[in-house]
Amino acid sequence: MKPIKRILAENPNIPLIQQLYGQNLDNILQQISTSQDKKIYLISQKQLGLKRILKFFKSNQIEFKIIGKKSPDLRLIELNPQTVNLEITEQSVTLKVGETAKTLKTSNSIFSKNQIDPGSQKCLEYLEDKKLPITGQVLEVGSGYGAISYYLLSKYQEIFLDTYEIDQPSVVNCEDNLKGFQNKKIHLENFFNTKLFKKFDYLIANPPLHISSDERKQMFSKIHANNANLKMVLIIKSRFAQRFLDSCQKYYPSAKLIKIDNYFILTNLEA
Ligand SMILES: C[S@@+](CC[C@H](N)C(=O)[O-])C[C@H]1O[C@@H](n2cnc3c(N)ncnc32)[C@H](O)[C@@H]1O
Numbered sequence: 715m716k717p718i719k720r721i722l723a724e725n726p727n728i729p730l731i732q733q734l735y736g737q738n739l740d741n742i743l744q745q746i747s748t749s750q751d752k753k754i755y756l757i758s759q760k761q762l763g764l765k766r767i768l769k770f771f772k773s774n775q776i777e778f779k780i781i782g783k784k785s786p787d788l789r790l791i792e793l794n795p796q797t798v799n800l801e802i803t804e805q806s807v808t809l810k811v812g813e814t815a816k817t818l819k820t821s822n823s824i825f826s827k828n829q830i831d832p833g834s835q836k837c838l839e840y841l842e843d844k845k846l847p848i849t850g851q852v853l854e855v856g857s858g859y860g861a862i863s864y865y866l867l868s869k870y871q872e873i874f875l876d877t878y879e880i881d882q883p884s885v886v887n888c889e890d891n892l893k894g895f896q897n898k899k900i901h902l903e904n905f906f907n908t909k910l911f912k913k914f915d916y917l918i919a920n921p922p923l924h925i926s927s928d929e930r931k932q933m934f935s936k937i938h939a940n941n942a943n944l945k946m947v948l949i950i951k952s953r954f955a956q957r958f959l960d961s962c963q964k965y966y967p968s969a970k971l972i973k974i975d976n977y978f979i980l981t982n983l984e985a
Pocket residue numbers: 735736825826831834855856857858859860861862878879880881884903904905906920921922923
């Protein structure tokens with residue numbers, strides 16, 4: 715099997731979908747099924763569910779072949795998009811934190827479509843419990859359909875919230891869920907490629923965890939260049955926590971981890 719890098723260098727214009735940020739199977743199928751090309755190419759990785767994707771392709775008569783690899787994790791798959799169908803179905807989750815209760819719209823192709831992600835729920839309970847005096851410009855990285863965003867905007871009317879999300883279907887839902895608030899801007903953007911255009915006071919997020927060390931570095935160096943005194947509350951799954959702390963402490967030496975069940979809060983605020 716050829717190295718992916720070589721195939722892409724020889725065919726720089728092939729229609730390519732990359733499962734590099736944790737999209738679920740429905741999200742991948744949606745992107746494939748809307749393609750007008752005769753052939754489409756998918757880069758998927760084992761730790762994000764390559765096996766499940768291939769099993770689905772096999773049991774649903776989807777024409778595909780694996781044509782490239784990058785050890786040990788990535789595979790390049792060639793597919794016939796005409797053999798893929800996916801209906802987008804509207805779904806919903808219920809957000810309940812303290813006095814805040816709200817049904818939020820999701821769809822089958824987005825992250826944590828049927829329930830508030832347990833990490834986001836822990837983050838919100840932490841914020842509710844600490845009663846932090848959040849004011850000013852707030853940044854959220856990886857806002858999904860807007861669970862944390864909705865809580866922040868309904869709880870803290872004085873803030874302005876900028877959310878960044880790379881996934882288009884999530885942003886569509888987020889816009890709908892937050893349409894009642896004026897004090898926000900939803901950016902459909904890869905946060906790691908974006909230039910920050912204003913000074914943020916707070917970073918509050920359940921960020922993407924499957925990111926490279928370079929992207930972690932970029933994230934903290936970028937917000938640090940923007941404000942060395944920025945305050946942060948990030949919720950991180952246990953197995954990713956130490957690497958996030960290490961990257962963060964290079965820029966915010968007072969950052970620490972606070973354990974909550976299978977998660978850690980990464981913060982530079984007093985406990
Ligand atoms: C752990 S999920 C949290 C989602 C949301 N906050 C929630 O509670 O449901 C992380 C989110 O980050 C998004 N994401 C991944 N890579 C990104 C990037 N480079 N820039 C912006 N968002 C990204 C994913 O699409 C996903 O929605």
